[in-house]
Amino acid sequence: NAGVMQNPRHLVRRRGQEARLRCSPMKGHSHVYWYRQLPEEGLKFMVYLQKENIIDESGMPKERFSAEFPKEGPSILRIQQVVRGDSAAYFCASSNLGTTDTQYFGPGTRLTVL
Amino acid sequence: QQPVQSPQAVILREGEDAVINCSSSKALYSVHWYRQKHGEAPVFLMILLKGGEQKGHEKISASFNEKKQQSSLYLTASQLSYSGTYFCGTVDRGSTLGRLYFGRGTQLTVWP
Numbered sequence: 001n002a003g004v005m006q007n008p009r010h011l012v013r014r015r016g017q018e019a020r021l022r023c024s025p026m027k028g029h030s031h032v033y034w035y036r037q038l039p040e041e042g043l044k045f046m047v048y049l050q051k052e053n054i055i056d057e058s059g060m061p062k063e064r065f066s067a068e069f070p071k072e073g074p075s076i077l078r079i080q081q082v083v084r085g086d087s088a089a090y091f092c093a094s095s096n097l098g099t100t101d102t103q104y105f106g107p108g109t110r111l112t113v114l
Numbered sequence: 115q116q117p118v119q120s121p122q123a124v125i126l127r128e129g130e131d132a133v134i135n136c137s138s139s140k141a142l143y144s145v146h147w148y149r150q151k152h153g154e155a156p157v158f159l160m161i162l163l164k165g166g167e168q169k170g171h172e173k174i175s176a177s178f179n180e181k182k183q184q185s186s187l188y189l190t191a192s193q194l195s196y197s198g199t200y201f202c203g204t205v206d207r208g209s210t211l212g213r214l215y216f217g218r219g220t221q222l223t224v225w226p
Contacts, residue, residue, distance in 0.1 A: 004155075031212070042116075042201055042216040043156070056213055091155060095212070102146070103203075103214060105155040 002027065004094050004106035005074075012112045019079040019086070021109045025094030032075045033103055034060075034067060037089045049075055082113045115140055117204045119217035126192050126224050134220045136202030137184035145178050145185040146203040146214060149196075156201060159187075189222070197224045 005024040013019050025032050030051050035043040045059040049069035060067065064082075069075040079086055089110050093103035117138040124132050136145060144163045148156035160171055162178035162185060173190040189196055199221050203214035 033213070035216075042218045043203075043214075045213045045215070048213055059213070101212070102158055102161050103212075104158060105148075107155045 004092060004104055006092055006106035006109050008109060009107060010110050010112070012114060013082045014114050015083055016081050019082050019111055021077040021079075021090050021092075021111070022074040023077070023092035023094075023106055024074040025092075026096075026104055029094035029096050029104075031095045031097070031101070032069050033093045033095075034075075034077050035091045035093065037091060037108075039088075043091065046077070079111075082111075084113050087111055087113045115206075116215050117202055117217045119200075119202060119220050121220060122218070123221040124223070126222070128194060128224055128226050129191050130224075132189045132192060132222060134187040134189075134200050134202075134222075135184060136186070136204070136217055137182070138204050138206075138215075140183065140204075141207040142178075142180065142183055142204050143207045143209060144205045145176075146205075147176055147185075147187050148201045148203065149198045150201065150219075151198040159200075192222075192224045194224050194226060197222055 007022050032049045034046040037043050047060045047067045048056040064080045066078045089108045091105050091108045093105045095101040095103045117136050120135045146161045147159040150156040176187045178185045199219040201216050201219045203216045
């Protein structure tokens, strides 16, 4: 049973470009969470999605960031017009039942903005 | 709200014990513990759902004091493999959204 998969593992973008991060949840999981981690800091919640629905996006910046989890295919976190401050590790996690169920994390995408 | 972890860092010799604390200013529904090694994903350790609940995983165990809104992680007879950063994540009581609020982490270093 494959775990949570994320790609790419490393992504380098120049300021102003777009970054697309992908997350495939564990088999059977329909709840996906995205977190951002800055160096030497904890994980900060960004957004919680179920298939085709955004449940909670209260942690996501209002501009330039968007997320989706289509009926088919992986969840995607998109960052438009990236700035240096977007450089971070972005982790997604998935769970089976949502709410208070265990969240299993993927290996993360390390975004570097030049 | 973000829970507070203490201590920020712990240095141990192999075989020594450690306790990591996690406290919240809000009533909690559950506490989740993870360990993260540098450059890797957080790895789930355990989840505590009920006040007074205690769980164990090999020589790592945890307790959840619902009244005090805090949890403690106990590492017994530490091994080199225990090194890493430990995070607690909390879900507020009454939350239906499932978002985890993570503490800033406790960095544990075990020396031979």
